[in-house]
Each structure stands twice: as C-alpha cells, then as structure tokens.
Amino acid sequence: GDSVTQMEGPVTLSEEAFLTINCTYTATGYPSLFWYVQYPGEGLQLLLKATKADDKGSNKGFEATYRKETTSFHLEKGSVQVSDSAVYFCALSARAGGTSYGKLTFGQGTILTVHP
Amino acid sequence: DTEVTQTPKHLVMGMTNKKSLKCEQHMGHRAMYWYKQKAKKPPELMFVYSYEKLSINESVPSRFSPECPNSSLLNLHLHALQPEDSALYLCASSHSGSSTDTQYFGPGTRLTVL
Numbered sequence: 001g002d003s004v005t006q007m008e009g010p011v012t013l014s015e016e017a018f019l020t021i022n023c024t025y026t027a028t029g030y031p032s033l034f035w036y037v038q039y040p041g042e043g044l045q046l047l048l049k050a051t052k053a054d055d056k057g058s059n060k061g062f063e064a065t066y067r068k069e070t071t072s073f074h075l076e077k078g079s080v081q082v083s084d085s086a087v088y089f090c091a092l093s094a095r096a097g098g099t100s101y102g103k104l105t106f107g108q109g110t111i112l113t114v115h116p
Numbered sequence: 117d118t119e120v121t122q123t124p125k126h127l128v129m130g131m132t133n134k135k136s137l138k139c140e141q142h143m144g145h146r147a148m149y150w151y152k153q154k155a156k157k158p159p160e161l162m163f164v165y166s167y168e169k170l171s172i173n174e175s176v177p178s179r180f181s182p183e184c185p186n187s188s189l190l191n192l193h194l195h196a197l198q199p200e201d202s203a204l205y206l207c208a209s210s211h212s213g214s215s216t217d218t219q220y221f222g223p224g225t226r227l228t229v230l
Contacts, residue, residue, distance in 0.1 A: 032216045042222040043120075043206055044159065051216050089158055091213045101147070101171050102215030106158030 002027040006090050006107035011101040012113050013080055021075040021110050023064075023090035033066055033073040034104070038070075038087045047075075047088070080114045087111050119143075120222035121208050128169060128228045130189040131197060137225045139190040139207030145220075147171075147213030148190040149180060151206040153224070159206055197229045 007022040007026040032051040036044040040054035048057030053105065062077045074089060120141045127133050139148065147166045151159035164172035165184040179201075181193040190207055204224045210217035 034218070036221075043122075043223040044208075046218055046220065049218055091158075093217070093219075095215050100215075101164055101166060101213045102162070102210070102217055102219075103161055103172070104159075104219060109156075109158055 002031065002092060002094050002103075004092055004105055004107035006088075006110050008108075008110075010111035010113060013112070015082055015116050016079045016115055017114075019075070019077040019080045019084075019112070021088055021112070023073045023075065023107060025071050025073065025092050027071075027091075027092055027094050027105075029094055031094040032084075032102075033064070034091045034093065035062070035064055035073070035075050036089045036091060036106075038089065038109075040086075044089065050100050080112075082114045082116055085112055085114045094110045118207065120207055120209055120220050121177070122205075122222040122225050124225055125223070126226050126228075129194065129197065130230050131199075134193070134195045136194065137192040137205055137207075137227075139192075139208040139222055140188055141222075142188060143209060143220070144187075145209035146175065146187055147210045147217070148184060148191070149157075149208040149210075149216075149219060150192055151221075152224055153204040153206055155203075164213065171213065194227075197227075199229050202227055202229045 034049045035047040048059045050057040050066035056065045093102040152160040153159040163182045183191040207222045208219040210219045
C-alpha cells in the first residue's frame with residue numbers, strides 16, 4: 001500500500017538556520033504530495049502542495065519539489081524563525097483502493113523546535 | 117475563506133454517554149472527512165462523504181456513526197466509547213474528493229473518554 005517516510009525528529013535549530021526535513025514516499029500511480037503544519041493544540045494547516053513531477057510548491061519561505069525519480073518531497077527553508085516551531089507532516093493523496101476518492105496518507109511527523 | 121469550524125473544542129464523556137461532534141464549512145466543498153489523531157501520531161482517516169453520501173468507511177467501529185445532513189455540515193455521533201477512543205478528532209473538507217484536491221482541516225475536537 002501507499003506509505004510516507006519522514007526523517008525522524010525532533011529537530012532543534014537556532015533562529016536563521018537552514019532547515020531540511022526529508023520525505024520519501026511509496027505509491028502506485030501518480031499521487032499528489034503535501035506538507036501540512038500543526039501548531040500545538042491546533043488542527044493541520046496546508047503549507048504547500050505539488051500535484052505532478054518536477055512541480056515546486058512554496059509558501060512562507062518553505063519550498064519542496066516533487067521528485068518522481070527519487071520518490072521524494074523534501075521540505076526546505078533558508079532561514080527559520082522561532083514561530084516556525086511546530087510539527088510538520090508530509091502526506092500523499094492517492095485514490096483510495098477501487099474508488100475515485102482521494103485518501104491522505106501521512107508520514108509520522110517531525111517536531112521542529114527553533115531557539116532564539 | 118478556507119475555514120472549517122468544529123464544535124465543541126473539548127469534550128469529556130463517560131463510556132455510557134451519547135454525544136455528537138459537529139463540523140461546518142462554507143467553502144462550497146462537496147467532500148468532507150473525519151480523521152482521528154492520537155497523541156504524537158499522524159491523523160488516520162475514518163470516513164469520507166462525497167456529495168452527502170458516505171463514500172469511504174475505513175472499518176471504523178459502529179460506536180462511531182457519521183452523518184452528513186447537507187453539504188456544509190458533518191456530524192459524528194458517539195455512543196458507548198472506550199477510553200482508547202480518547203483522541204483529537206479532526207474534520208476536513210475538499211472541493212470534490214478528488215485525489216488532487218487540497219483537504220482543509222478544522223481545529224479539531226479533543227475527546228476524553230473516562
């Protein structure tokens with residue numbers, strides 16, 4: 001079945017450091033890929049998405065490129081802020097078996113803490 | 117506006133109680149979802165409604181009963197729950213339920229079963 005593997009955390013960085021969170025996936029067909037962020041006590045917010053190979057999603061300084069050849073969708077940010085501290089989930093959306101409906105499959109999540 | 121609202125924010129219930137969670141969206145989306153998220157884990161899909169019809173049930177126990185009264189509302193009726201059902205319950209919506217759609221999540225209801 002479909003699966004998403006994220007780099008294990010937690011990740012602790014100083015403010016203005018470079019961030020990479022690795023994400024690889026296994027899926028049949030051509031899934032859409034997403035990064036969601038969850039702040040403490042809140043629901044998930046879409047950070048960025050890409051729906052086909054070589055697409056680059058970007059938002060709020062975060063970027064990720066859909067790499068079909070390496071089945072990866074790594075999240076990067078050039079300079080993190082304290083306010084970026086949260087849990088980051090990589091996810092893929094593919095058709096749920098035998099249906100035309102999309103089903104999100106999430107990675108385990110990466111806890112990011114940024115210190116001043 | 118990409119807002120999905122959920123009520124209540126917190127719920128504490130006993131194993132013999134009956135309660136309901138409510139979710140609402142006004143984005144004109146025709147697909148709505150229930151997810152369950154245990155602490156320090158990713159969300160897990162429970163149900164998908166598309167055009168007000170139940171499209172996917174991920175083998176969820178019958179003590180959870182979803183209902184979609186109209187395209188803007190989604191309820192989750194709870195009865196005879198177990199302590200292990202304590203979790204954050206997240207609602208989401210998307211344009212039509214296609215695999216390329218973005219799912220927009222609400223803030224969740226934190227449920228505690230005593």
